[in-house]
Amino acid sequence: MNIYLESFKTFFKIGMFTLGGGYAMIPIIESEVVEKHKWVSKEEFLDLIAIAQSCPGVFAINISTFIGYKLRKVRGAISCTLGTALPSFLIILLIAMFFHQFQDNAIVASIFRGIRPAVVALIAVPTFNLAKSAQLTWTTAWIPVVGALAIWALGVSPIIIILAAGLFGWMYGTLIKPTE
Amino acid sequence: MIYLYLFITFFEIGVFGFGGGYGMLSLIQNETVEHWHWLTSSQFTDIVAVSQMTPGPIGINSATYCGYTAVINAGGSVPMAMLGSAVATFALVLPSLVLMVLISKMFLKYMHTVGVQSVFAGLRPAVVGLLAAATLLLCTKDNFSAPSENMWQFCISIMLFVATFVGTLFFKINPIKMILMSGFAGLLLLY
Numbered sequence: 001m002n003i004y005l006e007s008f009k010t011f012f013k014i015g016m017f018t019l020g021g022g023y024a025m026i027p028i029i030e031s032e033v034v035e036k037h038k039w040v041s042k043e044e045f046l047d048l049i050a051i052a053q054s055c056p057g058v059f060a061i062n063i064s065t066f067i068g069y070k071l072r073k074v075r076g077a078i079s080c081t082l083g084t085a086l087p088s089f090l091i092i093l094l095i096a097m098f099f100h101q102f103q104d105n106a107i108v109a110s111i112f113r114g115i116r117p118a119v120v121a122l123i124a125v126p127t128f129n130l131a132k133s134a135q136l137t138w139t140t141a142w143i144p145v146v147g148a149l150a151i152w153a154l155g156v157s158p159i160i161i162i163l164a165a166g167l168f169g170w171m172y173g174t175l176i177k178p179t180e
Numbered sequence: 181m182i183y184l185y186l187f188i189t190f191f192e193i194g195v196f197g198f199g200g201g202y203g204m205l206s207l208i209q210n211e212t213v214e215h216w217h218w219l220t221s222s223q224f225t226d227i228v229a230v231s232q233m234t235p236g237p238i239g240i241n242s243a244t245y246c247g248y249t250a251v252i253n254a255g256g257s258v259p260m261a262m263l264g265s266a267v268a269t270f271a272l273v274l275p276s277l278v279l280m281v282l283i284s285k286m287f288l289k290y291m292h293t294v295g296v297q298s299v300f301a302g303l304r305p306a307v308v309g310l311l312a313a314a315t316l317l318l319c320t321k322d323n324f325s326a327p328s329e330n331m332w333q334f335c336i337s338i339m340l341f342v343a344t345f346v347g348t349l350f351f352k353i354n355p356i357k358m359i360l361m362s363g364f365a366g367l368l369l370l371y
Binding site: 015017018019051055057059060069077078084087088092093096097110115116121123134136140144147158159161165169171173 | 261
């Protein structure tokens with residue numbers, strides 16, 4: 001089969017059938033890409049995950065672009081990325097069109113009144129999980145606190161926080177830490 | 181004009197969206213709710229709920245949904261809204277595509293240098309702060325009601341928040357299950 005079509009189909013399947021966002025996709029991508037199709041080796045796959053994780057953007061898209069580029073340069077990257085994004089796009093579009101007709105319905109409204117506080121909790125939980133994996137110490141724990149307060153209380157844009165954190169991280173790591 | 185703003189906004193989110201789907205949520209929330217007022221706080225929360233329950237990356241799901249809702253809220257028709265969701269999704273994916281191609285083409289060898297690693301070391305704790313801010317910004321009257329407005333709904337909301345938080349963090353209950361149960365509780369108690 002044509003490699004573009006095959007990689008598109010593989011990532012379309014991955015995008016279509018994985019619930020729970022990017023991280024839930026890792027084992028499925030691995031079994032398809034490493035074990036079944038042997039497009040990348042196990043070691044390459046682990047490196048690629050580390051890079052895709054530290055870079056900005058949607059995690060699953062980063063991975064599929066990477067694998068696609070490795071297969072067939074830019075055109076491969078586009079077909080893999082399209083495959084991952086398309087199922088989400090189509091499903092959400094259908095739901096959005098459907099939901100706009102029902103959102104004023106009393107039953108739907110009451111269901112969402114119950115769902116909303118739960119979703120806020122679901123966003124609070126990864127804050128703690130991420131804090132664990134970022135290995136915060138007493139010298140770095142103030143960074144998320146100050147960042148959160150600046151955004152929440154002072155209305156600072158998160159983009160400013162990202163830029164400042166990257167810049168200070170770079171200055172600390174290359175200028176201050178070597179002299180310590 | 182809204183298409184241009186959607187494109188710029190979601191492109192920006194794609195460039196600065198560190199920390200995966202959830203990390204990105206605070207950027208999406210800040211831009212679409214606080215800055216542009218394309219969505220209300222509760223609409224944003226609904227979008228996250230739907231994104232969580234449907235397959236695919238949360239970032240793509242919420243971009244598609246935000247693009248659609250932003251155009252509808254601005255008075256656009258359904259086909260116009262479909263174009264809005266296509267623009268937002270494309271703009272979100274574009275920076276990833278470019279960056280990943282660049283990295284695999286030439287920057288792979290720089291990824292392990294002290295400079296690049298130091299930037300990431302600075303970003304990691306900041307992304308935790310971003311997520312905390314997203315949580316705080318969503319603790320609104322829209323999502324929880326208020327004691328002065330509807331005491332009953334407010335108490336139920338707080339209980340559902342605590343139950344979901346404890347359930348997913350400590351008991352590792354599947355988030356989709358928690359959403360479904362909370363929706364059921366809403367139907368029973370808040371109808």
